[in-house]
Amino acid sequence: xxxxxxxxxxxxxxxxxRDYLQRFGMTVSTATSGAEMRxxxxxxxxxxxxxxxxxxxxNGLLLCRWVQETAGIPVIMLTAHGxxxxxxxxxxxxxxxxxxxxxxxxxxxxxxxxxxxRAQKGERNKEAGQRVVxxxxxxxxxxxxxxxSPDGVVVALSSAEYRLLSAFVERPGRVLSRDxxxxxxxxxxxxxxxxxxxxxxxxxxxxLGDQAREAVLIRTMRGEGYVFDTKVSS
Amino acid sequence: xxRWLADTLFLRLFALMWVALVGSHVGAYAVVxxxxxxxxxxxxxxxxxxxxxxxxxxxxxxxxxxxPGxxxxPGDGPGGPRPGSPRHEWSGEPPRxxxxxxxxxxxxxxxxxxxxxxxxxxxxxAWLGARWLSAPMHKLAKAARSLGTSLGRDEGVPxxxxxxxxxxxxxxxxxxxxxxxxxxxxxxxxxxxxAALSHDLRTPLTRMRMRLARLPEDPLVxxxxxxxxxxxxxxxxxxxxxxxxxxxxxxxxxDVCSVVQSLTDDLIEQGQPxxxxxxxxxxxxxxxxxxxxxxxxVSNAVRYGQRADVSVGARGDVVQVVVxxxxxxxxxxxxxxxxxxxxxxxSSRSRDTGGAGLGLYIARDLITRQGGSLTLVxxxxxxxxxxxxxxxxxxxxxxxxx
Numbered sequence: 001x002x003x004x005x006x007x008x009x010x011x012x013x014x015x016x017x018r019d020y021l022q023r024f025g026m027t028v029s030t031a032t033s034g035a036e037m038r039x040x041x042x043x044x045x046x047x048x049x050x051x052x053x054x055x056x057x058x059n060g061l062l063l064c065r066w067v068q069e070t071a072g073i074p075v076i077m078l079t080a081h082g083x084x085x086x087x088x089x090x091x092x093x094x095x096x097x098x099x100x101x102x103x104x105x106x107x108x109x110x111x112x113x114x115x116x117x118r119a120q121k122g123e124r125n126k127e128a129g130q131r132v133v134x135x136x137x138x139x140x141x142x143x144x145x146x147x148x149s150p151d152g153v154v155v156a157l158s159s160a161e162y163r164l165l166s167a168f169v170e171r172p173g174r175v176l177s178r179d180x181x182x183x184x185x186x187x188x189x190x191x192x193x194x195x196x197x198x199x200x201x202x203x204x205x206x207x208l209g210d211q212a213r214e215a216v217l218i219r220t221m222r223g224e225g226y227v228f229d230t231k232v233s234s
Numbered sequence: 235x236x237r238w239l240a241d242t243l244f245l246r247l248f249a250l251m252w253v254a255l256v257g258s259h260v261g262a263y264a265v266v267x268x269x270x271x272x273x274x275x276x277x278x279x280x281x282x283x284x285x286x287x288x289x290x291x292x293x294x295x296x297x298x299x300x301x302p303g304x305x306x307x308p309g310d311g312p313g314g315p316r317p318g319s320p321r322h323e324w325s326g327e328p329p330r331x332x333x334x335x336x337x338x339x340x341x342x343x344x345x346x347x348x349x350x351x352x353x354x355x356x357x358x359x360a361w362l363g364a365r366w367l368s369a370p371m372h373k374l375a376k377a378a379r380s381l382g383t384s385l386g387r388d389e390g391v392p393x394x395x396x397x398x399x400x401x402x403x404x405x406x407x408x409x410x411x412x413x414x415x416x417x418x419x420x421x422x423x424x425x426x427x428x429a430a431l432s433h434d435l436r437t438p439l440t441r442m443r444m445r446l447a448r449l450p451e452d453p454l455v456x457x458x459x460x461x462x463x464x465x466x467x468x469x470x471x472x473x474x475x476x477x478x479x480x481x482x483x484x485x486x487x488x489d490v491c492s493v494v495q496s497l498t499d500d501l502i503e504q505g506q507p508x509x510x511x512x513x514x515x516x517x518x519x520x521x522x523x524x525x526x527x528x529x530x531x532v533s534n535a536v537r538y539g540q541r542a543d544v545s546v547g548a549r550g551d552v553v554q555v556v557v558x559x560x561x562x563x564x565x566x567x568x569x570x571x572x573x574x575x576x577x578x579x580x581s582s583r584s585r586d587t588g589g590a591g592l593g594l595y596i597a598r599d600l601i602t603r604q605g606g607s608l609t610l611v612x613x614x615x616x617x618x619x620x621x622x623x624x625x626x627x628x629x630x631x632x633x634x635x636x
Binding site (some may be wrong): 010012013070080081101102104153157161189205 | 307343419429432433436438439440441442444445447449459462463486487488489493494495496497499501503504521522525
């Protein structure tokens with residue numbers, strides 16, 4: 001059973017979230033302030049923390065960083081700011097996900113499950129460490145989901161291309177079969193299949209200036225899959 | 235009285251003109267006199283004497299006067315002081331004035347010198363006066379221009395030097411600084427108010443949403459949840475109105491095609507009726523904001539026009555993003571009005587096609603701030619066409635091959 005800590009100074013939201021999450025089989029504790037949250041985190045164990053960015057006694061961003069440094073528990077930030085800049089900020093201080101208020105309760109559950117799944121696979125926080133990675137003169141910004149070419153031209157990526165390139169840069173030089181890529185680029189609410197992988201590969205090659213015939217970056221291994229054939233630096 | 239004695243522009247200009255005119259006369263007279271007393275080498279020809287006889291100008295009488303007066307030649311009598319033109323030809327012709335330095339008229343070079351000194355002094359004075367007038371104007375214009383861009387931001391507003399220049403200039407500077415300061419405070423206050431409002435609205439909305447989550451599933455509950463989402467969207471656009479109009483951030487050279495295609499790819503992935511065609515085209519813009527603009531246009535097209543056909547291409551010096559739909563279009567009389575905030579074509583004021591009427595206003599504002607334009611036209615074959623133009627940036631063909 002997953003243990004979840006909900007931190008919000010608004011009583012009704014706190015209890016509403018608690019009741020809702022309990023319906024999905026989670027054990028939920030609540031905290032009304034930063035101080036209470038620090039105490040609970042030090043005395044009990046949690047699998048995930050749902051943290052409001054604005055607390056009366058503490059800064060959510062600092063709290064988030066504190067959790068990452070002391071307990072290493074995944075954090076999902078909630079905020080009524082809804083400002084794109086604060087999303088970037090939240091993810092940069094190590095939040096695992098970020099949800100603007102008012103949120104769909106079902107969406108919160110989906111995000112919690114996704115974060116927990118990542119944590120169990122030991123994959124979490126990889127992104128927080130390396131927001132920008134580079135390869136062959138290209139810069140890949142994983143937060144803004146865009147590439148900057150060696151000439152400094154910004155090239156935007158679709159979600160599918162972004163997921164695919166993320167999978168590639170995390171495993172450079174390794175042959176990835178289509179099935180592996182489908183597994184790695186799965187996203188909620190989207191159907192990923194052989195065809196969509198092939199399409200995303202060809203789009204990515206086009207954007208990277210990689211000729212399909214003699215591709216050097218994303219090479220086709222006949223009968224095996226694809227390999228991202230370059231060195232990746234962070 | 236004090237007003238006149240103070241360092242006013244009025245007094246400065248008055249004094250300057252007076253001093254310049256008197257100074258030019260005196261200066262010219264003094265110089266010419268000086269040269270006359272030291273005998274010039276070349277002889278004076280009588281006919282040049284006629285040159286300075288512009289009757290309306292002061293030099294000739296001024297010089298003619300003392301000339302004959304000081305010299306012993308008043309014998310020539312009646313014509314001497316007055317610049318009667320025929321008399322001069324006579325007066326110069328006989329070598330009565332033979333002794334140098336006592337001519338009836340003036341030599342060519344002395345005339346040039348005389349006028350030169352006047353022109354120089356008056357010119358200098360005019361230049362000085364013009365500078366007194368124009369320098370503070372320039373400063374004011376510059377400050378006013380940068381005021382527009384810096385309002386509401388954190389770096390503060392431009393301030394004029396209140397201790398420099400004449401009384402009027404200092405007054406103007408003080409008034410301008412006061413005005414800029416007030417505008418800045420109000421702008422910030424307005425931004426903070428909207429941010430606080432939206433924050434305080436979102437908290438109760440979240441509460442309501444969580445309350446709805448406790449209720450059993452029901453179409454009514456579902457519709458309440460939809461309303462909450464609509465209100466949140468309205469707050470979002472109202473907020474972005476203040477956030478984005480204050481700054482668009484630095485422009486980056488961007489592959490517009492990739493921005494638009496990544497958007498349409500995402501929409502197609504979600505099953506929306508959207509198509510895309512186009513080639514690599516690079517422009518200086520803000521990729522995130524450009525995506526928002528095109529996203530707004532495409533969602534309008536899907537909402538009112540069933541589908542969106544999007545294309546990107548370079549046409550000469552501009553990069554064009556064209557969004558076509560297959561809807562009824564907009565009556566020609568409304569084509570401009572739809573860009574006004576909160577304006578909506580009458581028939582669209584219904585639940586299904588909601589929205590606050592801010593989308594196009596924000597979109598045009600964002601594009602204009604990136605140096606581009608956004609226009610709407612009704613297509614001849616039916617449907618609406620939205621065109622975004624951005625100034626193209628030419629890169630060598632080798633950098634982007636598709």
